[in-house]
Amino acid sequence: AAESRVGYTGSDLARAERLIADNAVSRRDLEEKQNAARDAGAGVQAARAALRIARLNLEYTSIKAPIDGRMSRAEVTVGNLVSANGGPALTTLVSSSRIYAAFDVDEQTFLKSVNPARDTKGATLPVHLGLADQDGHPFEGRIHSVDNRLDTTSGTIRVRAIFDNPDGRLVPGLYARIRLGAGTPREAVLIDDRAIGTDQDKRFVLVVDAANKTAYREVRLGNLHDGLRIVEDGLKPGERIVVNGLQRVRPGDPVTPHPVAMEGSAPLAAVTTPQALKTRI
Incomplete structure (x- = not known):
């Protein structure tokens, strides 16, 4: 309708401009037709601006995720009214790549x-x-x-x-x-955690000597490596220790050794000692 009015007022103005040369219309009529043409043009511009706003608002009704990720539960379901200003969140999206x-x-x-x-x-x-x-x-x-x-x-x-x-x-x-960090490779003695006893704030193992008798040995432990505990001090490569039934054996008791395999890597292996930390992701 606005564009039709522009066409009509434009034609009316052009006719008045031809007639003014012959003094067939008054100067006042010409000015009125000029104002009508300008008003019609402004109406078209306003209508086009309103159309752009309507298209933009229509785009806002389509919600698209700005990132790839994992979506939480839907807080607002079909049929509920949502608002662009201060309304409840539809859901939460977390990027997990x-x-x-x-x-x-x-x-x-x-x-x-x-x-x-x-x-x-x-x-x-x-x-x-x-x-x-x-x-x-x-x-x-x-x-x-x-x-x-x-x-x-x-x-x-x-x-x-x-x-x-x-x-x-x-x-x-x-x-x-x-x-x-990756640490520096070095040789270390590795034992199963089952072989480690606790004596208040100390850690110990029961070493089996050449006479098959047990002896108390305090040890200083390090980090885990492939499922086995690193012994930093107190135990030498090749020494035998009690692994099973540690609570039933006392220092000095005679035992009948039965070799068992440590679960994990070899008892003597090249390991690294990086910094161990704890956190949440």
Whole structure:
């Protein structure tokens, strides 16, 4: 209708402009027709602006996810009224293709491992992650960012790592264990946790001597490696220890040894000792 009015007023104005030369119409009639033509043109512009707004509002009725991810439950179902201003969220969407894990490292670890990797161009510090139901750290990632200052209260600095998550096994909020760095390979004695006893705040094993008698031996333990515990001090390669029935044997008791295989890797193996941490993803 607005465009038709523009055509009508335009034709009427053109006719008046031809007649004004012969003084067939008054100057006032000509000015009225000019004003009518301008008013019709403004009406067309207003109608076009209203059309653009209507199309934009129509686009807002189609909700599209800005990212790929996993959607939570629908908070609003079909038939309910939704509002663009302050209404309830329809749902929540979490991107799961990559997962971030933030954790704190102490000052010594930062100076020894994290900082040198940042200063070396092209160098990366490996970060491995394991979930609560996993023995190892099967997920490998890399450091994404390091905080710009040390927390003087705790003596730690915040580090953020990123992990690829193509199969979606890593879910935000899960408890996770972090292993930072690859460490330096070295030989170490590995034993099953079943062979380790607790004496208040100490850890010990029962060593079987050449006379097949047991002896109390305090040990200092390290991290797990392929399901076995690293013995940092107190046990030498080749020594025999009690694995099964530790609670029924006392130091000095004679025993009849029956060799058993340790579950995991060899009792003496090349291992690494990276920094172990805990966090949530």
